[in-house]
Amino acid sequence: MARGRQPRDLILNLGLESLNRDLPAEAASLLAAYVGLLAKWNRRVNLVSSTEDRILRPLLGEAVWAAGRYPTGSCSHLDIGSGAGFPALPFAILRPDVTFVLLEARARRAAFLETTAYELGLRNVRVVAGRLDRYLRTLATPGPWGCVSWKGIKLDRKELSQLLSISSRDARLWVFHGADLPLDAQTVKESLMLNWREPCPCHSGWFLSEYVPRLVSRETT
Numbered sequence: 001m002a003r004g005r006q007p008r009d010l011i012l013n014l015g016l017e018s019l020n021r022d023l024p025a026e027a028a029s030l031l032a033a034y035v036g037l038l039a040k041w042n043r044r045v046n047l048v049s050s051t052e053d054r055i056l057r058p059l060l061g062e063a064v065w066a067a068g069r070y071p072t073g074s075c076s077h078l079d080i081g082s083g084a085g086f087p088a089l090p091f092a093i094l095r096p097d098v099t100f101v102l103l104e105a106r107a108r109r110a111a112f113l114e115t116t117a118y119e120l121g122l123r124n125v126r127v128v129a130g131r132l133d134r135y136l137r138t139l140a141t142p143g144p145w146g147c148v149s150w151k152g153i154k155l156d157r158k159e160l161s162q163l164l165s166i167s168s169r170d171a172r173l174w175v176f177h178g179a180d181l182p183l184d185a186q187t188v189k190e191s192l193m194l195n196w197r198e199p200c201p202c203h204s205g206w207f208l209s210e211y212v213p214r215l216v217s218r219e220t221t
Helices: 007-013 025-042 053-067 088-094 107-120 132-137 157-166 185-191
Strands: 076-080 099-104 125-129 147-151 172-177 192-199 207-213
Touching (some): 025 053, 025 107, 053 088, 076 088, 088 107, 132 157, 157 185, 185 192
Parallel strands (some): 076 099, 099 125, 147 172
Antiparallel strands (some): 172 207
8 A cells, every 4th residue: 555644644634534423444544545646646647736735625525525425325436537536536445335437538647546546455446548428338238327426527418418328217416516517507407306415515615416317306315
C-alpha cells in the first residue's frame, strides 16, 4: 500500500468523523493512502487544483457523507467521468461489497485510477478508459448497475437517453451538481423522477440528487 497521511490525522483534520461516525479503521487507512497517491500523481497530472486540506475536505467529505445514503442492495455501480476518483474511489473503499466500474475518457486520469485501485488493493474496481457512448455500445445486455453516478460533467439528451436505454429499470441515478443541474431538461421531464435532493455537507453550493426512471419511481426507503 502506498504511504499517505496518517489515517487518524486525515480523519480529524478533514472532519470526516462527523460525517460518518462508523468509519472503519481499514477504510481510514485506505483513504489516507489514496490521498498520498493523489498528491504524488498531482505533481505531474492535473487531477485537482491542490491537495491542501481546504480542497480535499469538500471532495472527500461529500463522498464519505454520500456513502451513508447508498442505495440498499446495490450490487454494481457505474461512475461516469471519474477523473481524480471523487466520489467513486471513496465509495469503493467504504463499500467493498459493491462492484464499481469507473469510466474515464482521459488516458492519464484513467491510468491514475487504475494504478490507485491496484495499489490500494481494491478488487471491486474496474477502470474503463473511454467515452460513455462508446462504452455503452459495447454492452450486449443492459448494465446491472444499481447506481449510476456522475459529477462535474453534463450529459446531453443523446447520452442520457442512451444511458437509460441500457441501464436496468430500477437503477438509481446519482447526480452531484451545483446550482445548475447537469441534465437535459426535456429528458428529465420525459424519463426521470426526482426521488430526493440534499445539500452536500462541507461542500457549499453542491447537491446530491437521486433520480429514478419515471416508470419505476418510488418513495425513498
